[in-house]
Every structure is written in C-alpha cells, then in structure tokens.
Amino acid sequence: MSDAKALVGYLPVGFPSLQGSVEAAIALVEHGVTALELGVPYSDPVMDGPIIQEAANAALEGGFRLPQVFEATAAIRAATDAPIYVMTYWNPVLQHGVDRFADELREAGGTGLITPDITPDAAADWIATSERTGLDRVFLAAPTSTDERLRMIAEASRGWVYAVSTMGVTGLREDVDAKARALVPRIRAAGAERVYVGIGISTAEQVAEVWDYADGAIVGTAIVRALRDGGVRGLADFARGLAAARG
Numbered sequence: 262m263s264d265a266k267a268l269v270g271y272l273p274v275g276f277p278s279l280q281g282s283v284e285a286a287i288a289l290v291e292h293g294v295t296a297l298e299l300g301v302p303y304s305d306p307v308m309d310g311p312i313i314q315e316a317a318n319a320a321l322e323g324g325f326r327l328p329q330v331f332e333a334t335a336a337i338r339a340a341t342d343a344p345i346y347v348m349t350y351w352n353p354v355l356q357h358g359v360d361r362f363a364d365e366l367r368e369a370g371g372t373g374l375i376t377p378d379i380t381p382d383a384a385a386d387w388i389a390t391s392e393r394t395g396l397d398r399v400f401l402a403a404p405t406s407t408d409e410r411l412r413m414i415a416e417a418s419r420g421w422v423y424a425v426s427t428m429g430v431t432g433l434r435e436d437v438d439a440k441a442r443a444l445v446p447r448i449r450a451a452g453a454e455r456v457y458v459g460i461g462i463s464t465a466e467q468v469a470e471v472w473d474y475a476d477g478a479i480v481g482t483a484i485v486r487a488l489r490d491g492g493v494r495g496l497a498d499f500a501r502g503l504a505a506a507r508g
Contacts, residue, residue, distance in 0.1 A: 269296045269459070269479040275323060276485070276489075283336045285496055293500050300313070303317065303353065312482045330366075338370030371396065373391070373398060374387070374396060377423075401425055424444050424458045445474050446474075457476060458478055
C-alpha cells in the first residue's frame with residue numbers, strides 16, 4: 262500500500278475537553294493518521310450521526326466556544342506538521358465573519374476548511390477569502406451529484422474533494438457503499454486531482470479498500486467512539502490499527 266495515501270482522522274474540538282481534544286489529535290498523528298479533521302460542535306447538525314452528535318453535545322455543554330477552534334489548532338500545530346482541516350457548518354463562519362475566521366485559522370496554522378452544507382455556487386465570499394489567505398477549500402460530492410455539479414465542485418475545491426461514500430448521516434457501517442467506488446472516478450473525470458472518501462469507514466480493512474481506488478480515507482465516528490470508550494490510549498491503539506492498512 263502506498264505511503265502517499267492519506268488517512269484522515271476526525272475529532273470534535275472540545276471533546277472530552279479542550280485539552281483532551283488537543284491531546285487526542287496529537288495522538289492520532291503520532292500513531293499513523295496523516296491529516297486531521299477538527300469538527301466545530303454545532304447545535305443543529307445535518308450530517309452527524311448519533312456518536313458524533315453525542316460528543317459535540319458534550320463539548321457544547323462543557324462550554325465550547327468558537328475561538329477554541331483556533332486555540333486547539335495552534336496547540337496541535339505546535340506539536341505536528343500534519344495538515345489540519347476544520348470541518349464546519351457554514352453558519353458559525355458567517356457569524357464569526359468569513360475573513361476573520363479565515364485569518365484566525367491561517368494564523369493558528371490551519372490548512373483549510375471542509376464545508377458540508379455550502380456549495381461552490383453559494384460560496385463566493387469563501388472562495389475569495391481562501392484565495393487571499395491560501396487556505397484549502399474542501400467541498401463535498403455525493404453519489405447523487407450530476408456531472409455538471411461534479412465539475413463545479415472539482416474546479417472550486419483546493420486540496421482535495423470529499424467523496425461521500427453513502428447517502429445519509431455519519432455512522433458505522435459494515436460495508437462502505439459501493440457507490441463510492443463509482444463516484445471517485447467521476448470526480449476525477451470532472452477534474453479533481455485528489456479525492457478522499459468518508460462516511461461509514463471504521464476498520465483497517467475498509468481503509469485499505471478505499472485506498473485501492475481513492476487518494477485518502479476519512480474515519481470519523483469510529484475514532485470518536487474509540488476516544489469516548491478508551492480515552493487517548495484507546496484512541497492511539499485504534500489509530501495504529503487503522504494505519505496498519507498500509508501493510
């Protein structure tokens with residue numbers, strides 16, 4: 262298995278605490294995860310399954326505030342060179358101010374944003390701001406996306422395109438939807454240089470399967486569950502097992 266393949270690990274900022282989320286993110290990288298996806302806890306998620314919702318709610322109840330995203334990013338950046346992407350619904354960015362959010366993320370050492378609920382044709386402000394700041398733009402593509410939509414997504418994205426492996430919310434699935442294997446070449450044909458697959462990936466075997474046809478695999482719910490159930494030590498063991506898919 263090529264070492265060039267990315268393994269992206271998702272964690273919500275502030276779970277189980279702000280410092281705990283920083284330590285967990287660093288542990289992921291130390292045990293084989295190659296890039297981080299830091300989730301912004303949000304009270305009205307449209308994509309998050311029950312395990313991630315539970316963690317996000319715990320962070321919110323623990324006093325999470327948006328500036329902690331930049332604080333966590335800076336602390337993680339001080340310990341690792343791995344790319345750090347922030348996954349956020351668009352409303353928190355708007356409320357904070359698009360330019361202000363981007364500037365603070367860049368100053369903290371962030372790599373870019375993953376924006377699940379905004380499409381490129383509605384993202385002119387973010388595209389302009391990311392051009393100014395040099396931050397990556399990761400838009401989502403679904404099996405239901407038309408070829409025209411995929412071309413728009415591929416053209417607007419910078420860094421990589423997030424291929425949603427299956428329709429519905431995040432969660433654990435025994436089989437990564439076969440639709441992802443058909444979607445990835447469609448995204449590449451639309452012009453994307455790199456495509457990562459996420460949603461439903463929870464085992465080293467599934468990571469290896471995704472690496473066969475995509476440039477990266479994103480693991481979220483299973484990582485959050487490992488942290489919830491086993492703390493940082495359990496999370497490290499789980500990450501090491503995922504990374505073993507490299508062979």
